[in-house]
Amino acid sequence: MAFFKRELGPVESFESALKRKRAARQKMAERLNLTEKLLEEQRAAARRLAVAGATHGQLDRAEAKMRSVEDRARGQRAELDELDEQIASTERALAEAVLQRDRNRLADDILALAAAIEQAVPQFNSSAVALVQASQKGVVLPPEATRFSTSVDEMRREVLSSADLICWELRSIAVRTRAGNANVALGASAEPHQRPSPETERQLIYTLSPLLWREGDEVRRVPAFTLVGLPRDLLPVALRHQHADYLSARRVQTLIQVHGSGSVQEGQGQDDPETIDLDALAAEETGGAPANVA
Template identity: 65%
Template sequence: MAFFKRELGPIERFEVALKDKLAARQKLAERLSVAESELAEKRAAAERLAVAGADNSRLDRAEASMRAVEDRAKTLRAELVEFDDQVASAERALADAKAQRDRDAIADQIEAMAAAIERAAPGFEAGAAALVEAVTKSSLSIPEATRFSTSVDAVRSEVRAAADLICWELRSAAVRTRAGNANLASPVPSLSEQPSSAETERQLMYTLHPLRWYEDGKVRKVPAFTLVGLPKALLPVALQHQHVDHLNARRVQTLMHLHGSAGNGEPQDDDPQLVDLDALLAEETQSAQADVA
């Protein structure tokens, strides 16, 4: 009957290598200890002979014996230093392997999250479609129901695009995590963490330029190439001047792949590309009033 040994994993191999290095170092250290003890004895013997006035031949033999042991001890010390370097290298390799194992575990969880979202998305799509059909297939035409159906259909499109985006971002994060390039300890604030007003109606949009506007008495600033819940009052002018676009827009999908959706920090007030949406809206309003007049 044949017996097969289980193949060791990376961490186990590094642990075995480190254990072997430590064992070899211990043996070398013991040999060095013996050599140093012998050297001390040889020195003491040579000193006694010299003090006692021994003849030159005996002193020569004592010194030669002492130098031989001294050379052996010196060689062992050098080997021990080399072993210390090898042990340190093995410890680093083991630490790196454990870190990679931890990164792989986190990346697996991230990929599992993306897969779970992909599995759940069709259910949401089907539920939203059923709500829309409940209104559109009816022979009655009720304004409130029509508005509801339109809103649900718009949300369905946004969720579909957002699901595609987050799955792509999660898988990108998993790749970076495996490579050790992710910084999960300080994630970018999510949309839910962005300041918002309960009374303000918003729509999730993707910014094409850095934007600024006033909200609840405070200045809001967001960078280009980021997701933002934009107040609907500012949405028409922002869309008209192509400062934002919908998540399902083709160019947005391309820009998300190029730049992601977290932006690059809050824009500075002196940024020449910073767009003041309030000022832009005021200009549009004045222009419209002038046309009417």
Template identity: 65%
Template sequence: MAFFKRELGPVERFESVLKDKLAARQKLAARLSLSEKELEEKRTAAERLAVAGAANARLDRAEAHMRAVEDRTKTMRAALAEFDEQVASAERALADAKAQHDRNLIADQIETMAAAIERAAPGFQASATALIEAVTKHSASIPEATRFSTSVEAVRREVLSAADLICWELRSSAVRTRAGNANMASPAASISEQPPPAEIERQMIYTLHPLLWREGDETRRVPAFAMVGLPKHLLPVALRHHHADYLNARRVQTLMHLHGSEAQGEPGHDDPLLVDLDALLAEENQGPQADVAQAS
């Protein structure tokens, strides 16, 4: 009897890959821990021999053993860092797969709704037609019945036209949802004729130092090693002075592994490392103005 293995879906495949990566990383981390412990022992042994005035041959052997363990430890550290990148990549791929899976479920529900409307429309049309024929098939002419028949016919046409329109809109929405660019705004927001309030254009960056800037009457302070939305007009000065960097920068990936990406509390007013980006920008702007004034 033949058995067929069920094909894994994208989410299950990425979960399996991530699980394997984490297991391999854990094994390597355990080996690295043992190697670092051995390296410390070798260093201690070499130090004792040197202090005790051991023969050169013994010192050479001790140093050789220590360097061998040190090289092995460095190799494992590099491999562990590579594993960390692979784990992070697998986590992102899994998150993307889960998001796509959720979008597909929503799109399927939207398409099911459209199909249900299409199946119900003929029944409505048949019922409306029956009501109209109940009046038109009789020879008696009653104004009230004629008006009723005319009203039903108008409603029938309007409902069937609206059903066609809503089915088209639902299927278009399902396509956008699967692609990840569906507009999920609430009906109240779409009905409102008021334009949305102007928002500050921002760029997501990673801070390298505690930063301060002003937005109207509000003063924003953010800590170092955090992912924040910086007003775009302050981005160039923050990059020029190395107070922030783009999220895809290599050093940012390393810092995220070390410190994370979430802000860990707001820096204090008297923090000596706090950088005032507005003041820094004003200082830069004063330089060209002074040069122009001297030239004139």
């Protein structure tokens, strides 16, 4: 019956090699210790012979024995130094292998998350389609049912587009993580691109220009090429003037690959002269007075 030995991974291989080298160093250190003790004995014997006035032949033999032991000790010290260098090199390789193993595990977890989202998307789509179809049944459709059906269908398209985007981003992060050039914070709660106020209805869009608008006394600013939840009453203005577009738009998918999805930071784009005031733009369209820029 044939027995197959399991192939060791990089971490296990380096751990095994490090264990062997440390054991070899321990043995070499013990041998060197015995050799140095013998050298001290040879030196003491030669000293006694010289003090006692021994013959030339006796002194020659004592010096030869002493030189032989010195050569052996010198060779063993060189071997010990080489083992120390090998151990240090193996420890560095082991640390890198452990780091790569952890990066691989994290990348695998990120890919599993992307796969789980993709597997859940068809079920969500089917449920949303069924809800839309259910709200459209009937000979006479009240306006509320029509609005509800339209809202659910818009949400369905937005979620499908967002799912495609997040899966693409997760796979990109996994590749960078595995290569060691990504900074992924573990256990940290992800901050949304923008905290939506509960009373404001928003639409997730991608900006093509730096934008600003007002929500009460607060002036909100976002740079270009950023995912942001824009108030729905300003969305038609931004779309008509080509300052934003839906996530499902083909050009948005390309821009995300070029610029990334961006992140909204406080004060970002504060001094950008190209910033578009959406409130003022909406006021101009309706013939009203332009809004004051805070």
